[in-house]
Amino acid sequence: MKKNIVLNLIGLRCPDPIxxxxxxxxKMKINEKILVLTDDPSTKRDIPYFCNFMKHELIDHAINIKPYRYLLKKGQNLKEN
Known part of the structure; x- marks a missing residue:
């Protein structure tokens, strides 16, 4: 089983995380997953919006304590393929 890619964005602020x-x-293939770690409060709004706009799936998120964690799955985005 392939492990998730982890992207540590702790310490970065908007717009850098997005x-x-x-x-x-x-650079990823469709359906690959990425775990994003961040402490930027704006990602609570930005990441769900980004996923919806770019047709990626926000599988799970934990935003109660820092670092925030987001599990994303790459979707089929015709603009990026």
Whole structure:
């Protein structure tokens, strides 16, 4: 079983987390998963919006304590393929 890719974005602030997530997802294959770790409060809003807009799946998230954790699955985005 393949492990998730972990992207540690702790210490980075908007817009850097979203830009780095997008860059990483572009290099991934469809249905691959990525675990994002961040402490930027704006990601609580930005990551779900980004996933919806770019057609990626937000599988799970934990935003009660820092670092926040988001599990994303790359979707089929015709703009990035």
């Amino acid at each position: 830009m780095l997530i997008r860059k990483k997802l572009r």
